[in-house]
Amino acid sequence: MYVDARLLGTFTELAHDGAEAATRSLTQLTGVEASVDVTKVSLVERDAVGSSLERGSFVGVQFGLEGGLSGRAVLAFEREGSEALVAGLLGGAADESMAQSGLSELGNIMMSGFIDGWADYLGTSIAHSPPTYVEAQGSDLFDAGPASADDQAFVFHSGLQCAAQEVTVAIYVLPDADSMAELLSTRSAESIAVEKLAAFNRMTREGAQTAAENVTLLSGVETEAEVARLSFMPIENVPEAFDDTTYIGTAVEFTGTPSGFLLVLFDERAAAAVAEALVPTAAGEGSLTADHNGAIEEIGNVITSGFVDGWANVLQRSVDHTPPRLVHDMGRALVDPLVAQLGQHQRHAFVVDSRMHTAEFAFEIGVHAFPDERELRAALSELDVDRADQTEADPTAFF
Amino acid sequence: MAEVLIADDSEFMRSLLREILEEHHEIVAEVENGVEAVEVYKERQPDLVMMDIVMPIRDGIEATDQIKSTDPGSRVIMCTSVGQEEKMKEAVRAGADGYITKPFQKPSVIEAIDDVVPA
Numbered sequence: 001m002y003v004d005a006r007l008l009g010t011f012t013e014l015a016h017d018g019a020e021a022a023t024r025s026l027t028q029l030t031g032v033e034a035s036v037d038v039t040k041v042s043l044v045e046r047d048a049v050g051s052s053l054e055r056g057s058f059v060g061v062q063f064g065l066e067g068g069l070s071g072r073a074v075l076a077f078e079r080e081g082s083e084a085l086v087a088g089l090l091g092g093a094a095d096e097s098m099a100q101s102g103l104s105e106l107g108n109i110m111m112s113g114f115i116d117g118w119a120d121y122l123g124t125s126i127a128h129s130p131p132t133y134v135e136a137q138g139s140d141l142f143d144a145g146p147a148s149a150d151d152q153a154f155v156f157h158s159g160l161q162c163a164a165q166e167v168t169v170a171i172y173v174l175p176d177a178d179s180m181a182e183l184l185s186t187r188s189a190e191s192i193a194v195e196k197l198a199a200f201n202r203m204t205r206e207g208a209q210t211a212a213e214n215v216t217l218l219s220g221v222e223t224e225a226e227v228a229r230l231s232f233m234p235i236e237n238v239p240e241a242f243d244d245t246t247y248i249g250t251a252v253e254f255t256g257t258p259s260g261f262l263l264v265l266f267d268e269r270a271a272a273a274v275a276e277a278l279v280p281t282a283a284g285e286g287s288l289t290a291d292h293n294g295a296i297e298e299i300g301n302v303i304t305s306g307f308v309d310g311w312a313n314v315l316q317r318s319v320d321h322t323p324p325r326l327v328h329d330m331g332r333a334l335v336d337p338l339v340a341q342l343g344q345h346q347r348h349a350f351v352v353d354s355r356m357h358t359a360e361f362a363f364e365i366g367v368h369a370f371p372d373e374r375e376l377r378a379a380l381s382e383l384d385v386d387r388a389d390q391t392e393a394d395p396t397a398f399f
Numbered sequence: 400m401a402e403v404l405i406a407d408d409s410e411f412m413r414s415l416l417r418e419i420l421e422e423h424h425e426i427v428a429e430v431e432n433g434v435e436a437v438e439v440y441k442e443r444q445p446d447l448v449m450m451d452i453v454m455p456i457r458d459g460i461e462a463t464d465q466i467k468s469t470d471p472g473s474r475v476i477m478c479t480s481v482g483q484e485e486k487m488k489e490a491v492r493a494g495a496d497g498y499i500t501k502p503f504q505k506p507s508v509i510e511a512i513d514d515v516v517p518a
Contacts, residue, residue, distance in 0.1 A: 218502040278411070294411040301409065301453065302501050305480035318485035323408050323455050393484035395498035398491050 001181045002191040005377060008041060008232050009348045011156070011183065014117050015039045016234070019158030019171055021113035022075075026160070029106055030088030032167065037159040038240040040233035040351075043197050045205075046151040048227045049174060050142030059100075060141045061107025061131045068124035069115065069183070071175035074134075075107040076141050081167030104131040114158075114171055122183075142172055152198045154180050159240075196380045197230060199388035203310050204228040206391045208354040211306035211367065215356065218299055219277035223365070226355040235343045238351060238370070242331030247271075247366075248288065250300025250324035251334070254308055256317060257379045260371035261338040262307065264300040264324075265331065270365055271296055293326050300324045303367060307354075310391030315379055338370055346373045401446040401516045405429045406436035406462065407478070408454045412501070416449055416478065419505045424512070433457030437465045440473065447516050450495070452479040452486060460486070460493045467494030474515050478503070 016039035023034045044051070057079040065071050077085065086099045089106055108131045119126045134141060153174060160169040175183065208225035215223040233241065248271035249264045266274060275292035276282065278299065288296070301324045312319040327334050342349060352369035371379075401424045407413050408431045417426055424447075428439045432454045440448060448466065452459040463475045476497035477490045487498055496515045499507060 214502050217504075291411065294409060298409045298411045298501075302480045305482060305501075309482040312483040312485060316485070318483050318489065320458075321453060323453050393482055393487060395482075395487055395500065398487045399496070399498045 001177075001184060001194040002187050003184050003194055003197060004186055004188050005190045005192065005232070005348065005373070006188065007184055007186055009234070010121075011118075012039060012041050012233055012348070014121055015041065015114075015156045015158055015173070016237075017117045018114035019160065021116065022110035022158075022171060023160050025109045025113045026085070026106065026162075026169070029109065030085045032085060032088050033163040034160050034167075034169070035163070037161045038233070038237050039156070039158040040231045040237065040241065041154055041156050042229045042231040043152055043154055043194075043201055044227070044229040045201070046153045048139075048229070049153060049155050050139030050172065051227045051229075056138060058136055058138070058141045059103060060134045060136065061104050061111070062134055062143065063107075063111055063131060064129035065115065065126060065173070065175075066129075067119070067126040068122040069118055069126045069173075069175055070179040071173065072143065073111060073114075073128065073171070073173045074142050075110055076170040076172065077103065078168045079135070081162070081169075084162075084167055100133045104133045107131050110171070114173070142174075152201060153177070190377060192377055192380050195385055196383045199383060199385045200380060201228055201230050202388055203314055203391055204230065204307070204352050204354055206389070207307035207310040208356060208367065210310065210391070211303040211354075212356045214302045214306055215274070215299060215365070218302060219274050221274060221277050221358050222360055223356050223358050226357050226364070228352070228354040231351045231353065232348060233351065235339060235347055235349045238339045238349050239332045239335045241351065242335050242368075244330045244332060246328070246330055247334060248296060248326075248328045249334075250297055250304065251327045251338070252300075252304050252321040252324050254304075254319050254321040256312070256319035257315070258311075258319075258371035258375035260342070260369060260375075262304050262321070262367070262369045263327070263334060263338075264303045265327075265334070265366045265368065266296065267364070274299060274365075297324045297326050300326075303365075307352075307367060307369065309393070311379075313391050313393050314387050315383060316387075335368075335370075342370055342372065349373060350376050400424055401512065402427045402443070403512075404436065404439055404443065404445040404448045406431075406433065406448060406454065406459065407451040408432060409451070412451070416508070419508050420449075420512075423509070431455075433459055433462030433465075436462045437469075440466050441469065444470070446474060447512065448473065448475045449478045450475050452477055452481045452490070460489050460495075463490065463495050464493040476511055476515055478508075 156173040205228040247265040278295035450459040480501040
């Protein structure tokens with residue numbers, strides 16, 4: 001199967017329009033003003049499809065899709081916030097059964113709005129099954145189907161943000177592989193073989209694994225790689241994919257094929273814990289010393305190399321990067337200037353995301369790469385899938 | 400005891416290397432970029448340079464090339480987070496004598512120095 005980048009862009013825009021239609025339905029039915037935060041399509045290992053759902057308690061409405069687009073879909077509502085939607089929908093207190101029924105119907109109408117544009121674009125019909133109400137913790141909300149080894153899947157994701165109430169709503173659509181292949185059957189000079197994208201994802205996961213091992217070695221804080229995904233989205237949507245959490249970390253620009261930017265971001269708790277592990281003096285949240293900042297810079301440097309080196313070694317070329325620059329700001333504020341630079345010559349962006357977590361402390365480290373879209377396509381076209389596991393180089397072979 | 404010049408833009412990494420090295424060697428200077436590394440090398444003629452690759456102003460491979468051009472007998476160990484095969488080849492072409500990837504453990508640093516600096 002090949003992926004045409006322009007076609008993928010079109011489908012991402014369709015998903016965005018669909019999410020806007022679903023949002024209008026939400027507002028009309030509940031009176032809760034909402035907007036579409038982000039829409040993207042990601043290639044991810046099937047068992048990690050729902051991993052972008054924050055940890056927490058969710059209620060959801062699941063659907064099966066048939067026709068021009070077959071697969072699975074789920075609308076996810078944060079459990080706590082969903083009560084405001086139910087209250088708006090039913091005009092006051094409701095028993096559990098009525099609340100579930102109301103939310104299911106809300107989901108039903110929103111999903112219809114979401115898929116109508118797709119059906120019109122494809123010139124066919126898309127049917128969705130009756131809604132199934134579900135309650136689950138985090139990613140368990142999404143039944144992605146049975147996963148086989150190295151089974152990667154495309155998933156469309158739209159995040160909706162409600163204005164006054166703290167309600168987060170997400171729409172996930174997971175097309176069947178055959179359906180996705182049919183959707184993407186048009187090939188052009190910009191097409192990329194899906195196996196190459198999947199291999200790139202595996203390289204990213206390998207990079208995350210190396211980075212996690214290096215964090216453990218440097219800091220003594222046992223760290224594990226959690227998930228790696230390659231997402232594609234309109235360039236203006238990229239900052240929306242980041243929240244307003246304040247992060248400390250490093251930014252580098254890398255040059256070569258591909259060129260781009262890479263951020264290593266620790267939330268403030270993570271930064272303090274890792275910095276204290278490296279430099280044994282106390283650091284409070286948001287008040288790291290110069291020594292701590294230096295340690296964060298170095299660990300960012302090592303993590304960056306863990307990623308970039310893997311790409312360079314598999315692609316058999318060198319990718320240089322600038323010395324790490326310490327950054328400390330809200331997620332969106334950190335991403336904005338990078339996206340502004342990339343946006344000068346591309347409409348859509350590939351975003352490489354990976355997360356690491358520790359068992360010892362409840363925090364995560366995020367690695368986010370923003371390669372130049374055209375250069376990444378060029379690099380992937382040259383990628384030898386059989387070399388994709390050769391991410392590491394051994395100095396003793398040369399010295 | 401060898402005289403060692405440390406070239407790394409990270410103060411944190413310089414302090415780690417200092418801790419590892421100062422038991423057996425003399426640190427003659429610490430610098431933050433490739434330009435300073437070349438200048439200080441010419442002034443002090445240390446037995447060994449521990450050279451980072453990714454540094455501002457001038458990177459470690461260029462600095463190694465310059466040091467080796469002026470003093471072919473110099474000894475340089477690349478000490479870097481970069482683990483790219485192509486970079487290792489560039490380091491060989493620049494004349495580097497050894498290559499250690501970060502994060503390193505003390506024994507690997509000591510071993511690399513013992514391989515490069517005659518007892």
